[in-house]
Amino acid sequence: MSYTWFQKDTAIQELLHQLKYEGNEAIGLLLGEYYGKELSQYFFGEWDLITTVPIHYKKQRKRGYNQSDLIAEGMSLALNIPFEPLIVKAVNKKSQTKKDRLERFDNVESSFQLLNxxxxxxxxxxxxVDDVVTTGATLQAxxxxxxxxxxxxxxATIAATRS
Incomplete structure (x- = not known):
């Protein structure tokens, strides 16, 4: 499920940019709460736990947070379901943003493992939970x-691209 479509030069692109690259953490919580309220109208008692797609610890240390964790925290509040990080990105691979569909799947294969x-x-x-789905490679992995x-x-993602 995705909350909205991702399109360039729109409010959602600006919001996600502010969240990921400008340190505006409150946007993640707010988007998560809005999305969680929407989901609560259709899904009750569906999930036991909310978790997120992790980012590599080096990227998290540089950014200061995982944007998907903030979204999940907002969803957790709205849905009254616990949020718990369950997976770790064990391998730091290059960004997916400039890769084609097949390169994205190859890039993330075997990158993730359980924390425990x-x-x-x-x-x-x-x-x-993740912020944006493009090909689904990261979510699948x-x-x-x-x-x-x-x-x-x-x-559940905030946005989906039309690729």
Missing amino acids: PNRSLRDKNILL SSQPLIRAGAEISI
Whole structure:
């Protein structure tokens, strides 16, 4: 699911730019709360836990936060579902922004693992949150450790590109 379409030169592009590159953390919480309120009208008791697509710790240290964590925190408040980071990006690969569809899948393959490799997520319904979906490569790769641990996955993003 995506809250909106991503289009260049629109308010959503500006909001996401402010969130990711200008340090405006409040935008992430606000977008997450708005999206969570929308989802609460259609989904009640659907998920046990909310988690996010992680960014590599070097990128997080430089930025100061993971924008998807902020979105998930806002969704957690609106949906009254706990948010917990469950996965880590173990391999720091190059940015996806200038890659074509196949290069994106190759770039993120085997990049993610569970924070706690011994944790069972059997019979857990998890909402996996990210900011933007383009090809789905990152979401697919980051969902694999959760699925291997027994979880059922739903995916929510703020925006989706029309690629």
